[in-house]
Amino acid sequence: MERLAIRASRPSIFCSLPSLHGGSHRRPLRDGFLTLPTSSNAVDNPKLVVKTSSFHPVSAQASLTAFSETNVKEERINGDKKPENIMWHESSICRCDRQQLLQQKGCVIWITGLSGSGKSTVACALSKALFERGKLTYTLDGDNVRHGLNRDLTFKAEDRTENIRRIGEVAKLFADVGVICIASLISPYRRDRDECRSLLPEGDFVEVFMDVPLSVCESRDPKGLYKLARAGKIKGFTGIDDPYEAPLNCEVVLKHTGDDDSCSPRQMAENIISYLQDKGYLEG
C-alpha cells in the first residue's frame, strides 16, 4: 500500500478514498504531518480533496508531491492518476474551530429555581469568575429576553412554554458558537426544561437547581412579587399559586444551608466551575 504524507496548515485536510469508507477527515492543530493510506489498485480512483483556508500552502513531506492552492490541480497522486481527481473545496468554519479559538467548549448552564432563590446572583458571579479565567460567557435572563426576542409573549401558559422554547433555541445557538451560555429563569415545569435539554448534544445542557426553601425566597422577595402574590394581586405566581417542579436529575444542586461562607454566590459559582472543569468545558 502506498502512503501519501501531507503536510498541511490549519484547518483541515480531507481525503476521500473508497477504501476509507467514504472519507477520512483529519484535522491538524498546527502544521503537521498526516499519513493517509492510498491504494495501488487502479480501480480505486482516489480523490484528494484538500480543504484549507485560502492561501495556506499544503506541502507534502520530502519525496512526495507538494500540493498548494495554486498547483493542486496539476499535481497527481501516485503519478498516474488524473488531475481532475483532485478537487478544491473551501471549508466552512465549524464548532471545533471556534472551540480552538476560544479555548473552551460551548454549553448551556440552565439555572432554575423559585423567584428570589438567587439565580441571577449566581449567574453574575459565574460569569465574572469565568471571565477571570479568560472564558467567554453570555447570560440570557428571563426578564431581558422578554424585552427583545420574546416581547410578543404574555404570561399565559402556552406563552410561558414558548418563552422557554425560544430561550432554549437561542442558548443552543450560543453553545454552537462556543460560548458558555448561562440561562437564568424560573422555568418551573420539568417538561419544558427537559425539552430544552433535548435540543442539545449529550452533556452540553448543565441544569443547576437553586435548592432554596420558599420561606427563604419569600423573606428576600427582591422584586416585591411574593408580597403582591400573597395579596392576590398576581395570579399564578410560582411557589404561591403555581407549582415549581424540582429537577429529578440535574447536574448541579446548589443547596441553601444558611451558612453565608459556604453558600456565597462566589462559592456557588466555583461549584459550577468545578463541574465544567471536570467535564472538559474549560479547554479547547
Next chain:
Amino acid sequence: MSTNIFWQESPIGNTERQKLLNQKGCVVWITGLSGSGKSTLACSLSRELYTRGKLSYILDGDNLRHGLNKDLGFKAEDRVENIRRVGEVAKLFADAGLICVASLISPYRKDRDACREMMQGSSFIEVYMNMSLQLCEARDPKGLYKLARAGKIKGFTGIDDPYESPLNCEIELKEKEGECPSPVAMAEEVISYLEAKGFLQNQ
C-alpha cells in the same frame, strides 16, 4: 458587622467581552435575491475572519427555520416575524461580542430597517448582493427559480414577489463587467470595512 457589607459582583458586559475577544460585536446583514451568493459570502467571510483570529457566527435564514423559527410558515406575517426574530438574536450575538453574519433574502426594506433600528445604529452593517436576476436564475442553486417559473411556488422573490433593494447600505457588492467577484475578494471588501470602522480590535 459583616452582614451590613453587601458584596455586589459587577456584571460582565460588552466592554469586558470586547477586551477578551479583541473585537467589537456587530451584525453583518447580507441581503439579496436567492442565488446571489449570500451564503457563499457568509462562509468566506467567516473563514477569513477566523484566519485573523476573530470570532464570527453565521445565522442563516434556512437553518433558523429548523430551530428557533420552526413554528413559522411563509405567510406574510410569518415572514416579518422570521426576520424580527433573526434580528433580535443577531442583536444578542453582537452584544456577546460576536461578529454575527446574518444571511437572508430579507426582501422588504421595512423589515431590514426595523432590524437596523433594533441595533445601536453603527453596529448594523448592511451588505447588498447586487447580482442580476439573470445571474441568480442561471445559478438557481436550489432549483427554486425553475419551480417558481413553472408556477409551483408562489410569491417567490424576484419572480412574483418584489425585492426592495437597500437605499443606503454600507456595502454593495456587484458584478464587474458581467463577472461576479470571487467570494474571497468580496469577503476582503467586507473585512476592509470592518477594519476601517474598528470592529476588528478592542478600542
